[in-house]
Amino acid sequence: MASHRHSDPPSDPALRVKALESLLTEKKLLEPAALDALIELFETKIGPRNGAKVVARAWTDPTYKKRLLSDATAAIAELGYSGMQGEDMVVVENTPAVHNLLVCTLCSCYPWPVLGLPPVWYKAAPYRSRAVIEPRAVLKEFGLELPESIEIRIWDSTAELRYMVLPERPAGTEDLKEDALAKLVTRDAMIGTAKVAGPSR
Amino acid sequence: MNGIHDLGGMHGHGPINSEANEPIFHAPWERRVFGLLFTMFSGGYCNVDEFRHAIERMAPAEYLSTSYYEHWLHAMETLLIEKGVIQQRELASKWAALGKGQM
Incomplete structure (x- = not known):
């Protein structure tokens, strides 16, 4: 051409x-x-196991969680994770009333130090175009149906600012230690396309 | 400037095809392209904004019909030629030579 x-x-x-x-x-x-x-x-070495450790620490240490939500870059670096594509991090917390979802509509921005490299669907046109206009339909395709009463917040990542979701700690995990909790946390839960499931019995 | 990369809110792109237990790379060449990104930066051939802009300058039809790491390849070829690190004709001869070798 x-x-x-x-x-x-x-x-x-x-x-x-x-x-x-x-x-x-x-x-x-x-x-x-x-x-x-x-x-x-x-x-x-660099993948969602890193982010899962950050989440488990936040679930078990309220002062760490406070630092994580106020200065994510520094709090994540405390656990040894930093560098390319994670220079400026913001962590957004899921609650019973608010569900957060990450996207990069323009390209593929993603927090490498805590989540590793993004999956293909995150970088592809369907997710990038639809997450911001019909998030409930998108979540449904991932098997997550949220009641209308829950507010969904979409965070459009940029080259300068990367987000990570702090998912809700599932019920029935009160007795679990940090390591066991980290094993429950999935990549998709930290993107916001899933919730963390409780331990299988 | 808007462009085909500005996909937020666009209709018609179909369902999301997520893959269970997705590998980090889907082919050895994707792995090599990923590695070359570090060469692009450490060699000083571009910064991250130039790299992204080289992808955003792709022809819309090509952008939508090629895979993510093909976007990267396109950006690397474009920038290395524009910066004079390699010549277009060198690259074309290399394509031809390697193509013959594979027959």
């Missing part, structure tokens, strides 16, 4: 990545092995 910036690239994206890596390596601008170490961090 006329507006295209250059000759059409091959349809196989694997070939295109290989071409870029190969060119940059020939120019000594890239050390492919060094990239592996970075990628592996996101495959093994």
Whole structure:
């Protein structure tokens, strides 16, 4: 097409990545092995288990929760999580009256240090277009039906500001310790497309 | 400036297809594209705003018909060429050479 910036690239994206890596390596601008170490961090260390620990701490330590809701970036860093795409964090709390839901309508902004890389649906057109206009229908597709009496608040993430939902602690978990609580917390509960279910019996 | 990336409130995009137990990457090439982002930043070839803007400049039909990491690839090719780090013709020859190698 006329507006295209250059000759059409091959349809196989694997070939295109290989071409870029190969060119940059020939120019000594890239050390492919060094990239592996970075990628592996996101495959093994950075993911929603981190956010789950933040949530469990907030559920068990009221003073931590207070810090988390007033200065999330600093409170999350207390547990060792910080860095790229989490430089400025805001945590929003679900209550019996308010349910929070995160989206990035413009692209894919997501709090990497606590949730890892976003799932495909979070970055795709249906969720991004619909979350802000029909959140109840969207939540229903995730299996979450909320009564009309519950207010839904949508938080549209930006490159500068990333959100995380502090879900409600489920009933029946009064005797659980922090570690056991963290195991109950799912990625979707911290995005707001699910609630945290109680322990299975 | 608005554009095809400004999807909030748009109708007609259909149901949300969530995937149970979704892997972090769906193919080895996605993993490599992700890694190249660090090269783009650490090499000083762009900042995050330029990167996002390169995606937002995609032709609307291409934007909607390609996957997320293809958006990234598009941005990387665009910016590396615009910044003079690589030449368009070098990239095209590399595509051709690698394409032959795969036959």
